[in-house]
Amino acid sequence: MTTFDLADVRRFTADLDARMDQCDNGEGMECANLDGTLRHYAVLCCEFCDRVRQWGRAIFYGQAAFDPEVERLWIDEGIGLYRRASDLWAHGQELQGECFALQNGAALGSALWRLERLLSAWVTPKPAIAPLARHGVALTQAAKEEVQKRVDALPPLPADWQPTDPRRRPLFRKLQQRRQP
């Protein structure tokens, strides 16, 4: 289990760097061709975003302490990864169509979009203000059992329920049809 201290995050970013270098040097089968390299970078971008989100949530929910050095490391690594991945994506776009079809260009484009959003609207994590996020439903065991009983007894929406927003009704009908046996 990750602790998100500086040493832990350094290990993660060093591993990410090594995997980028190996791929750029053509080591291993994963990056044997351009399409494989695009896929590999898409995976790296997603792994990076997922780990940063886990770190942010850990601080928000009071499970990890904030360290500005860790934040600096995430930002620097994210910018480096974005540069390398976006150069690669642009190269793929140039060749796409002219020479051959690349299956993984869209996957990398989508991963880059996620990474770009994370970096451009960067949020420094801090512990939550809302009480439920800070300590859950802080109750005695007997009270927790009562909460569970009340939750279990909540009635469903009526059978003829539909979204109040008419624009959402087509989606609602589609989802309902999909659920019917």
Place this chain on the structure above:
Amino acid sequence: MAHGPPIPLTAVLIGLESNEFQAIAGWPFADPFVKRLLQEDIPQRVQFGNCSIWTYRDPNGSLVGFGTLDMCGECGEYTGGKLHPYIPLLAINPTIKSRGYGTSIVRHLIDEAALLALHGLCHDVLFLEVYTTSEKAIRVYTECGFATVSPEPIPDSQEGGKTYIVMAKRISIAS
């Protein structure tokens, strides 16, 4: 107090970098807690969690309020550990006179939570917490079908011992 039918509002999904978010973050809320939640918790829920932000416009195009909906695990011990929908915050533009906008916003958030549950993305109970001093908000949630599930008000030591309750509503549809 008598209420007419909820006023139809147009909901628009927005991002943290949008002009609308900057606009609502600058609203002069009477309760500073609302501003703190909006400026500190909501951006984190968007970036690190699954939170969506909607703004609402009335038929004249005026921005009358906003609502947020997250999928998270705050009440996971009551959902078998499954992610569940949760309303972190909603508010009406404090510079306008509300005409039942709160009810319309809550109903829209129930719609969206029900769609998430229908997608199979989360548990079918929608949760929220509300301070007991927010009587008007509690009345709106109750009108929209929420029930109090915490047996007694819970003191929040970080907010000077103010108490809050947990409310919930099932969002699956009866067969």
